[in-house]
Amino acid sequence: MTARMKDKVVLITGAAGTIGNAVAQMVERESGKAIRTDLASHKGQDFALDVTSEANWKAVAESISKQYGRLDGLVNSAGIASLGTIESEDFAGYKKTMAVNVDGTYLGCKYAMPLLKVRGGSIVNLSSVSGLVAGHNLASYNASKGAVRLLSKSVALYGARLKPPVRSNSVHPTFVEGAMVEDLLAKAKSREAARERMTADVPLARFAQPEEVANLAVFLLGDESAFITGAEIPIDGGLTAR
Ligand SMILES: NC(=O)c1ccc[n+]([C@@H]2O[C@H](COP(=O)([O-])OP(=O)(O)OC[C@H]3O[C@@H](n4cnc5c(N)ncnc54)[C@H](O)[C@@H]3O)[C@@H](O)[C@H]2O)c1
Known part of the structure; x- marks a missing residue:
């Protein structure tokens, strides 16, 4: 066992899901503290957190501030997939996808930032290959994951001005x-x-295996990646290379 996450407190959204859970396990294996959050319907989390709820984010940030006084990492992994073309998908479906995938990531960055800037930190946003290339039946998913890609870069440029800095990167699995x-x-x-x-x-x-994505997330959370910010990193077996 190595200790790449030693002394690091990392908040993970969607931690009951495949990738969020793999990230939480790897943070703990690397001697860090994983704060697991997901919808209230998932038991065994540290906090119930609907990422679309500003009130939920405020309450969780306040609790973490009281308990730890800071955050060292944030992994925005909560997300939903949606299939549908621009004609077949209804507007309600589009709005739901955008709410979870984009509003959720936006609110996460916003409410974690005051805690991350205490000692400097790192944000990892789960985009997708669908944030880099489109599919004919992925209208809202493409729109949402493309938004996560550029939101991550804006947050990175803001975070780079802070002392100590807060880094932000997006990862793009197939x-x-x-x-x-x-x-x-x-x-x-x-x-x-x-x-x-x-x-x-x-x-x-x-x-991809969930552990392969978790490995990349832990690398981006850790000090080995101290000069990487504003990057979009595909983890896609070469899909977007052609
Ligand atoms: N699995 C893939 O093939 C894949 C590929 C590329 C990108 N991604 C992205 O990676 C992220 C994680 O995917 P996953 O494979 O772990 O999916 P998953 O479905 O296993 O887990 C997603 C988690 O998000 C949670 N969630 C949904 N809505 C929420 C809300 N409003 N508030 C809080 N939590 C909410 C769910 O309860 C679930 O536990 C997502 O953003 C997804 O779009 C996944």
């Missing part, structure tokens, strides 16, 4: 083995054909 992909496969006519189609564009010809 399909990751877990609940979100299982949901998509379950909607397909043939699971196997859908899985084949989904891996066909990936040069390394497989989905």
Whole structure:
């Protein structure tokens, strides 16, 4: 075991999910304190936090301020996937996707910033390959993940002016083995054909493992990446290289 997260307090949203949980476990394995948050329906979290609720964010930030006096890292992993073309998806669906994926990330950066700037810190925002390249049936998901990409850069430029600085980067996975992909496969006519189609564009010809994404997040949270900010980092088996 190494101790890349020693003395670091890291807040993770969507921590009951595939990637959030993998990040929380890796932060703890690396000797850090993971503060796990997710919707109230998920038991076993440190805080119930609906990322779309400003009141929830204020309350959680206040509790963390009282308990720890600071944050060293924030991982905005809460997110929802949505399938639909510009014609087929209804406006309500679009607004829900934008609320969780964009408002949630915005509020996270906003309310964690006062705690992160106490000692300097690092924000990792979960975008997606869908924040870099589009799909015909991903209208709202593409819009939301593209917004996360540039929000991360604006936060990075603001955070770079602070002393000590707060870094901010976005990570862009392709399909990751877990609940979100299982949901998509379950909607397909043939699971196997859908899985084949989904891996066909990936040069390394497989989905990502949650631990591989967690590894990247922990690298970005840690001191080894001290000069990396405002970056968009694909973790996609080469998908966006062509
Ligand atoms: N899984 C993939 O293939 C994949 C690929 C690229 C990007 N991503 C992104 O990575 C992030 C994590 O994905 P995952 O695979 O862990 O998904 P997941 O579905 O396993 O977990 C997402 C978590 O977010 C939580 N959540 C949903 N709405 C919320 C809200 N309003 N407030 C708080 N929590 C909420 C859910 O309860 C769930 O625990 C998401 O932003 C997703 O868009 C995932």
